[in-house]
Amino acid sequence: MSDNAGSNTAHLETILGCHDHDPGKLLQILREIQEQYGHISPDAITRIASQLAIPRARAESVASFYSFLHIKPDGAYRVLFSDNITDRMLGSEELMRRMCQQLWVEPGKVSEDGLVSINTTSCTGMCDQGPAMLVNGRAITRLTHQRVQEIGHLIRNRTPLADWPADFFRVDDNIRRKGLLLDNKLAPGDALRAALTLGAANIVEAIKASGLRGRGGAGFPTGLKWEACRNAAGITKHVVCNADEGEPGTFKDRVLLTSYADLVFEGMTLAALAVGAQQGYLYLRGEYRYLLEPLQAILQRRRDKNLLGEKILGQPEFDFDIAIHLGAGAYICGEESALIESLEGKRGVPRNRPPFPVTHGYMQQPTALDNVETFCQAALAIQMGAEKYKAIGTTKSTGSKLISVSGDCPRPGIYEYPFGVSVRDVLQDCGAANTRAVQISGPSGICIAEGEFGRKLGFEDLPTAGAFMVFDDSRDMFEVARNFVHFFAHESCGFCTPCRVGTSMLKQTMDKIAAGHGTSHDLNEVENLDRVLQTSSHCGLGRTACNPVLHTLKHFRPAYENRLKSLDFEPAFDLDGALARARQMTGRDDTGAHLNTEET
Amino acid sequence: MNDTFQLDGASVPFAPGQTVMQAALAAGHYIPHLCYHPEFKPHGSCKLCTVKIGNHTAASCTMPAEAGLEIESDIEELNALRRTLVQMLFAEGNHFCPSCEKSGNCVLQALGYDLEVHTAGFRHMYPDRPLDASHPEILLDFNRCVLCELCVRASGEVDGKSVFALAGRGITKHLIVNSASGLLKDTNIALTDKAMEVCPVGVILKKRVGFSKPIGERRYDQRPISAQALDDAPRTPTGAKHE
Ligand SMILES: Cc1cc2nc3c(=O)[nH]c(=O)nc-3n(C[C@H](O)[C@H](O)[C@H](O)COP(=O)(O)O)c2cc1C
Ligand code: SF4
Ligand code: SF4
Ligand code: FES
Numbered sequence: 001m002s003d004n005a006g007s008n009t010a011h012l013e014t015i016l017g018c019h020d021h022d023p024g025k026l027l028q029i030l031r032e033i034q035e036q037y038g039h040i041s042p043d044a045i046t047r048i049a050s051q052l053a054i055p056r057a058r059a060e061s062v063a064s065f066y067s068f069l070h071i072k073p074d075g076a077y078r079v080l081f082s083d084n085i086t087d088r089m090l091g092s093e094e095l096m097r098r099m100c101q102q103l104w105v106e107p108g109k110v111s112e113d114g115l116v117s118i119n120t121t122s123c124t125g126m127c128d129q130g131p132a133m134l135v136n137g138r139a140i141t142r143l144t145h146q147r148v149q150e151i152g153h154l155i156r157n158r159t160p161l162a163d164w165p166a167d168f169f170r171v172d173d174n175i176r177r178k179g180l181l182l183d184n185k186l187a188p189g190d191a192l193r194a195a196l197t198l199g200a201a202n203i204v205e206a207i208k209a210s211g212l213r214g215r216g217g218a219g220f221p222t223g224l225k226w227e228a229c230r231n232a233a234g235i236t237k238h239v240v241c242n243a244d245e246g247e248p249g250t251f252k253d254r255v256l257l258t259s260y261a262d263l264v265f266e267g268m269t270l271a272a273l274a275v276g277a278q279q280g281y282l283y284l285r286g287e288y289r290y291l292l293e294p295l296q297a298i299l300q301r302r303r304d305k306n307l308l309g310e311k312i313l314g315q316p317e318f319d320f321d322i323a324i325h326l327g328a329g330a331y332i333c334g335e336e337s338a339l340i341e342s343l344e345g346k347r348g349v350p351r352n353r354p355p356f357p358v359t360h361g362y363m364q365q366p367t368a369l370d371n372v373e374t375f376c377q378a379a380l381a382i383q384m385g386a387e388k389y390k391a392i393g394t395t396k397s398t399g400s401k402l403i404s405v406s407g408d409c410p411r412p413g414i415y416e417y418p419f420g421v422s423v424r425d426v427l428q429d430c431g432a433a434n435t436r437a438v439q440i441s442g443p444s445g446i447c448i449a450e451g452e453f454g455r456k457l458g459f460e461d462l463p464t465a466g467a468f469m470v471f472d473d474s475r476d477m478f479e480v481a482r483n484f485v486h487f488f489a490h491e492s493c494g495f496c497t498p499c500r501v502g503t504s505m506l507k508q509t510m511d512k513i514a515a516g517h518g519t520s521h522d523l524n525e526v527e528n529l530d531r532v533l534q535t536s537s538h539c540g541l542g543r544t545a546c547n548p549v550l551h552t553l554k555h556f557r558p559a560y561e562n563r564l565k566s567l568d569f570e571p572a573f574d575l576d577g578a579l580a581r582a583r584q585m586t587g588r589d590d591t592g593a594h595l596n597t598e599e600t
Numbered sequence: 601m602n603d604t605f606q607l608d609g610a611s612v613p614f615a616p617g618q619t620v621m622q623a624a625l626a627a628g629h630y631i632p633h634l635c636y637h638p639e640f641k642p643h644g645s646c647k648l649c650t651v652k653i654g655n656h657t658a659a660s661c662t663m664p665a666e667a668g669l670e671i672e673s674d675i676e677e678l679n680a681l682r683r684t685l686v687q688m689l690f691a692e693g694n695h696f697c698p699s700c701e702k703s704g705n706c707v708l709q710a711l712g713y714d715l716e717v718h719t720a721g722f723r724h725m726y727p728d729r730p731l732d733a734s735h736p737e738i739l740l741d742f743n744r745c746v747l748c749e750l751c752v753r754a755s756g757e758v759d760g761k762s763v764f765a766l767a768g769r770g771i772t773k774h775l776i777v778n779s780a781s782g783l784l785k786d787t788n789i790a791l792t793d794k795a796m797e798v799c800p801v802g803v804i805l806k807k808r809v810g811f812s813k814p815i816g817e818r819r820y821d822q823r824p825i826s827a828q829a830l831d832d833a834p835r836t837p838t839g840a841k842h843e
Contacts, residue, residue, distance in 0.1 A: 042780055055761075058765055061767045064767040065768070347769075494769050500747075500771055500773065532684050538659075
């Protein structure tokens with residue numbers, strides 16, 4: 001619960017002390033202050049800056065970058081509705097409207113008594129059990145009208161979050177199909193022992209031979225990455241696990257960290273052995289804050305068993321430990337170099353590359369950074385041996401892949417398949433019917449329509465980080481694309497011109513079309529924006545931001561054209577729209593309060 | 601013997617560690633740029649300097665020069681891209697050139713003329729960005745900020761003050777100053793700071809020096825930016841002489 005302003009400075013000092021007054025921990029410090037006080041007051045920023053001996057403007061600049069950090073007073077209860085298209089399809093917009101009515105608050109504003117604020121947030125990774133929300137950073141799943149109403153009452157009565165029904169916070173794994181990963185019978189330490197018998201250099205060789213490719217989306221060969229990091233000059237090296245899982249529709253890393261965390265840490269530890277790293281970091285997205293304590297307990301258990309810490313498993317020169325860093329609401333921090341910036345306590349802005357993280361990563365030192373699932377797969381590949389591992393999947397996509405299925409199907413959840421499974425097979429297994437389209441690998445991925453359901457998941461055909469959102473024939477694909485466009489505009493870090501301005505323009509154009517003011521000129525503008533975003537954006541976010549529109553235009557052009565006016569040009573300035581505020585203030589909505597601009 | 605790469609068919613020598621932009625300017629070849637400044641570490645954010653290497657594009661100000669690269673820059677496809685980027689920057693802020701003290705000395709305006717940006721291209725966003733006139737000698741007109749971070753770099757790296765920083769994210773990203781009040785008067789900025797000189801547009805202005813040189817006789821009124829930039833560029837002895 002927020003106790004107003006930063007008046008209680010004792011806590012602030014404790015938090016700063018816990019982080020050794022290290023400016024590199026700025027984000028963690030800000031995050032804990034946010035958690036403690038409900039917002040980060042100007043006073044707190046001044047104090048933090050002076051205590052860390054950094055310019056105040058830098059502290060403010062970091063605090064204002066992350067969505068979950070508030071530098072203005074916010075509600076004592078901060079409600080954020082997950083706004084992925086899958087949440088919307090489950091009725092989140094209506095739930096939010098009703099909650100706003102119930103609590104007398106406008107979306108995006110704080111109630112007059114400072115009790116509550118209600119807003120939306122990017123996908124919280126609960127698509128298989130949505131609609132979902134975060135209340136003061138805690139995930140709540142399976143929202144219904146009744147549940148939202150109960151939450152409204154609890155807030156009105158100022159019931160502390162700790163006393164809310166535990167069932168609200170229940171998060172299910174929903175594992176529907178197991179393969180070599182989800183069915184593994186490894187005990188903690190098994191894969192590590194296998195790795196130790198191989199020896200550091202041979203781990204790299206084995207991973208190379210296994211054909212393992214990164215599961216975070218880009219599919220970079222993991223063995224080559226580890227080899228480059230191993231060969232990079234420098235004694236201090238790092239292993240980083242990317243658990244930012246920000247791509248809407250993806251939630252398999254959440255399940256791995258919930259029920260297979262030992263395997264994740266085991267993979268990180270053998271990676272450390274392979275590259276010669278002493279320190280590891282798990283970068284955990286803020287939305288998964290509730291996993292922090294359980295994960296810390298597992299880390300402690302591993303230390304107790306000598307699977308982490310000094311002289312791991314009795315090996316004289318094998319020291320390695322893992323720390324957990326929390327994100328604070330920024331999709332861009334999933335991009336590897338932005339993640340490293342964020343780990344260093346800065347704004348999550350992608351770096352200029354080269355140099356790459358394998359030589360100049362965390363603290364400009366060699367860093368092996370991989371996705372959660374990649375570390376699990378690496379541990380399995382070492383345990384099974386490269387030959388056996390390589391036999392699973394396809395030639396260029398070896399092993400298995402976890403798919404996060406959500407949307408229009410009766411059995412959403414986690415499905416593990418050998419690479420090479422067809423979209424049709426996945427649709428059949430999850431019970432989807434009358435499917436119109438599937439969004440593979442999230443908004444930055446590919447939208448495919450019925451004729452293409454024979455295509456296969458794998459780097460040869462449909463590369464994927466795991467999201468698999470199903471849309472049946474009742475869905476309007478224009479609205480799907482518009483939701484994704486809003487997501488990119490909200491998540492653009494703002495560093496480079498094409499993406500900062502282009503994603504916002506794209507959003508305006510899609511909203512204009514949605515409002516019935518679109519023309520064919522606007523569709524041309526979308527195509528122009530796409531060229532600019534693709535050719536000149538600084539990172540993958542900008543380069544893929546137009547995909548949702550381009551792909552849906554290709555398959556579902558009528559969904560756009562039906563909304564266009566027959567005109568070629570439509571002024572951007574809407575006279576009647578400009579009066580909306582006046583109507584709202586005067587409470588009028590009669591015909592006299594409208595300008596009649598329609599020629600009907 | 602120096603290594604070389606090809607830029608629009610011309611051979612450009614470079615020293616190890618140079619970027620494509622540095623080598624090109626030193627050898628008398630202009631590549632449009634906005635956030636790049638010869639005295640500072642390249643930033644790579646405006647993307648006006650985007651060039652083509654085969655099918656692939658990159659910002660030339662951050663791209664390390666490599667022997668044998670075949671780079672295209674002055675081609676219609678890239679100049680069209682640059683025009684759109686300039687239009688985006690105009691649309692994102694509030695630029696009323698006729699009343700701007702920087703008119704004629706403004707890099708954004710000069711790029712607009714040089715690249716032949718004749719239309720607005722996009723709906724303007726008309727952001728609400730109040731001025732900061734709190735300081736007795738200096739005015740900040742945030743309306744014109746193109747977020748190039750040159751003032752941030754100058755104040756941090758040269759002046760050792762960090763008077764400026766960028767806050768927010770995405771389209772709400774904006775310039776802030778280093779004070780709890782948020783006002784420039786409460787910072788330790790001085791007229792002699794490097795940060796006072798570097799703004800390519802009309803954000804950081806000395807008060808009471810308005811229009812001392814008439815419009816028409818200003819920097820980019822005399823020579824287009826493509827020529828000026830070459831005059832300003834540090835030359836390596838090996839670089840081919842310009843003109
Ligand atoms: C905008 C953007 C967001 C990304 N988000 C994630 C993410 O949430 N998780 C992830 O593992 N990789 C993400 N990536 C990919 C990472 O940059 C990186 O390639 C990956 O973590 C490397 O691990 P891997 O080789 O194991 O796949 C993202 C990339 C971009 C451009
Ligand atoms: S493409 Fe977008 S997210 Fe990536 S650096 Fe540019 S502004 Fe930031
Ligand atoms: S004030 Fe000027 S120098 Fe500073 S970021 Fe804005 S445009 Fe660049
Ligand atoms: S000059 Fe290269 S990105 Fe701005």
